Amino acid sequence: MKRLREKMPWLFAAVILIALLVYGYWPRPVLVDLAAVKRGSIAMTVDDDGETRIRERYRIAAPVTGKLLRLELHAGDRVERGTTELMQILPMDPALLDARTVAESQARLAAADAAIEESQSLLASAESAAQLAEDAYQRANALHKTKSIATSEWEEAEHDHRAAQANLRSAKFRSLVRNYERDIAKAALLKVSNFSETPTDLPFKIISPIDGAVLRVLQEDSSVVAAGTPILEIGDPRDLELQIDVLSNYAVAIEPGATVTIEHWGGPKPLHAKVRVVEPSAFLKVSALGVEEKRVRVIADFLEPWEERQTLGDGYRIEARITLRESDPQSLHVPAGAVFELAGKRYVFRSRANRVERVEVSIGDSNGRQTEIRSGLKEGDRIILHPPDTLREGDIIEAAPSSSQIDALN
Template sequence: MRFSLKTLLWGTLLIAVAMVGVSAMFPKPVDVQVSAVVSGPLRVTVQEDGKTRIREKYTVSAPVSGRLSRIELNEGDFITEKTLLAVILPSDPAILDKRTAAEANARVQAAESAVRRAQSRQQQARINLELSESKFDRAKRLRPEGAISQEEYDIAKSERLAAAQAIETASFDSEIASFELKMAKAALDQFSADDVEVTVEPFEIYSPITGRVLRVLQESSTVVAVGTPLIEVGDPRNLEMEIDVLSTDAVKIQSGAEVTIEHWGGGSPLKGNVRVVEPGAFTKISSLGVEEQRVNVIADFNEPPERIATLGDGYRIEARITVNQLDNAILVPNSSLFRHDRRWHVLAVEKGKAMLKPVETGLQNESQTQIVGGLAEGDSVIEYPSDKLSPGTAVRVL
């Protein structure tokens, strides 16, 4: 049987049309990446940069006027309560008159009142610690029985930690008050005079605490007046965190909230708890030139001293502050959600096809979203759905 060229061309055309029709009836599946709908805990956090700071710094000032001898200490030097910080020599006896002596006597009386006030605060801190420990012990017994919620247990725990920190702060304040009283009495003792003359001895200033030198404010020998800052000291082991957050995030943060410190230079994250959210905000210019209202959040480390021994004053940290937490929730990746008809939707995979499903969402963090309705655990949803997909499109899971 002989075929003409015309018959051959028509046959080829018919075969091509048939292949196009078959391809239209059975489209090639679209490759997709899917994720399973899982059930698990969800933690919602506020992530911001912060810095460490020594909880109690002390600036040693000149209690008397005179010539300051050169301070031999350097930043970072270790000091104890027996370390000599500075020596002030008499420079002009004419300034040490009766008026100055009366002022020194008044400073002694003020320092004595400060000591009594510090001792009262220390006793009050001990009482608060005993109460918070009692509440926490009771919470530990009641929590396994389900008599109290996890939130009530966390509050009792944070109150105990805050009370323990308050004891340290009160003890430090008492030491400082005693030191200031000692300095005031020493300044008053300078005036061992009769009606005619006044004798003055060199005035030695010792460290009020055990710690390290943070800054030397007056290194060279010079004449100083009363109250001139000389040296700043503190204990780097007594650290806290200062984290500035947006005011819109600050209203979500509660005292006692868990804090995770990342990228601080160590091998694993550190833990802490929020002690206080400061009531006042301040304006800060962002890197984009936008004015922002920021709030300082102060948090305590909840780690043994050896874990934070390498940190110092003013070190940069990245903190995640927990603002909400669910123990068990239905979760999907944020990358699977998109808006359609003013509602949240996902493309679920059913029998090899993409199916459009509306969902109700709950809490959300930077990677996952809680699903309140529309999906069940074990369902598969498409991540990063492209414009090639529509309801009913055949898909192939990679």
Template sequence: MSEASQAPASSSTPPWEAKRLPNRRGLARKLLAWGIVAGLAGAVFYALQPRPVEVEVGVVQNGPLTVYVSEEGKTRVRNRYVVAAPVAGSMQRVVLKPGDKVESGKTVLTRIEPAISPLLDTRARMQAQANVDAATAARSRANENIEMARTGLKYAQANWDRIKNNTDKGTVSDTDRDTFEREAEMKAREVRSAEFALQVADYELAQAKAALLQIEKPAEGGASIDVRAPVNGVVLRVQQESATIVAPGAPILEIGDPTDLEIEAEILSRDAVAIQLGAEVTVEQWGGDEPAKARVRRVEPAAFTKVSALGVEEQRVLVLSDFVAQTSALKSLGDRYRVEVRVAVWHSDKTLLVPSGALFREGSEWKTFLFDNGNAKVVTVKAGRTDGKLTQVLEGLKAGDEVLMHPPDTVKDGSDVVKRDEVK
């Protein structure tokens, strides 16, 4: 009876009202979608976070520093002699060319012949006699100059021998030894220059006497005058090559020794005041593989005005330098060759240095970014002298500090930075 009553009840329940089983596949799809959305959101959040800036780091350290003044210069023959016509007349053509060697008193440079009769009048005779007297006085002066130069050389050489033989350590500084040695060398060169001047005076006296002889005794003196080389050397430039009528004193050609070169550089007057005699000079861009060494011999006391390429008037001073050693490579240099000189105006054997690329200007102060455990920290620096690559630090940094080299505009005070060599 009870079984019969239960059967109709179960058969009366609609099939669509029956309890549904949970859909496990739909739940997994929802979880996967939410996971993708969360991953994308995390990636966007990570991408929007500020990242450390890659920077190059330099180190502040102690070291030597030399400050140079750079300028264009040119070589020139130290002793240049301009041969001029001793008398008026008809000059023959000069057959010598630049670079030809000449010998003192033997090589005939040109020949001057009488052009007009006034060479034989009384006035010409008196002028020729006056030229002889002037040449005699010039020779006497040159003779006195060479004696003075020899006396100075003797004194300088004695001082150098005394200092050179003094071997006690600490008695004489290296600077004083170099000064006495350079003084003896300069005096020797002055004697050589005075000897050349005496040869020129002898030549001028002989030429004046020959001109007087030509006027007083034309039959004995001949009808022409040979102009001979006054010194040994090389023809540098022929100023009058073609045959022409010349006046007394008209320049004919230049003679000099191309192996005896010096360097002249036109330095701005504000830089020249810091240049000392004997300062080190580096000669670059002269055509050789290695820079040549030279030393300052003279800083001329008078400046001159020169207009720059930009049209600005500048006051410049001639600075003369001598090569320290005449190497085989320097023999290819000639007169008035272009070079670049770097003159040392300040030197320190040990000072605190920072790379110049780490400094930047902010108003009237120099500043730099200090690398501080991954952060950029702005530091005010009191800078001293610089050679373009390194700068002297007077205040604000200490040895061992790391500074940012050429920091980009994105770096600010407190920015996160990372060394470029540490980025993987």
């Protein structure tokens, strides 16, 4: 008994050592982010930066050679058609008003007359197309209410109607400007033809051809300007459109009528637009990394009224997401970061009783954020996001506190 008591401290120390060894080598759970497999459609999108631009902008140039008086207008000032005075020009001395000047003024008047005829033809064509699109849209609207046509056909008719109305507005603006240019050319010719040896001090006044605002002042100070010198730019800030520069290999998949979501533009909620045209010509652009890229301009029209986006101006940067297509609303999907490739096959790690289980899956479409799962998983399964390289099948895992937030975003 005495010998046993002498060995007790050693036995106690051995038990503690064994316990420490067991504790040290006991497998500890790995903290991982988990997300649930869910049902829903996945939108295949093209995401890129773009900018707003005024649909119709006009650069006002000096109609005659003379002394430009200092402009009183500044960028942002409102202008009214037929009322707001844009600039005043004092014609040059009579010694400089020779036969060549008269001939040039006559030629500008003839060109203005021809431009008016062209604008009238375009306006008539736009009015006819707008009326045709209006009739088609009304018929499609009536059939859509009774579910007699597919939603895609109704959306196509709505898009054609919007595009025709936009083209009609542009044609009306163009016609107004052409008439304005003819009036200026005619007034300039009268000034030149009737100029006497004792010139008057009456300036040549240019009045705004449209309702809108001054976009840029190109020449503000008083100076002598030649005929055709750009002085300022005007346009209607309410009539905005989107210009999105996408890679040419993505542009081939974008069709007119595609939905565009505008995010991070500075407002409280995303805006929406529809693609009006994909320009047929690409251009070369150097990326921020110095890589030369072929890009194509995609032009889209806003769907929200101006009152919901009135803080947007010309040339503002936006982030656009163009929807190409959507998957079946009943399809399964997981975050794209959960799928990994091994020996040419696709797998995910599934959580089963807090242990890792490797599951082979068949995938469908992916937009970089979500990936469609066609087989291998079922709704509600918990899968591991961004699994580390050291994770193996059978390892014990524990959900990280951030998993609930990831589930909410998924």
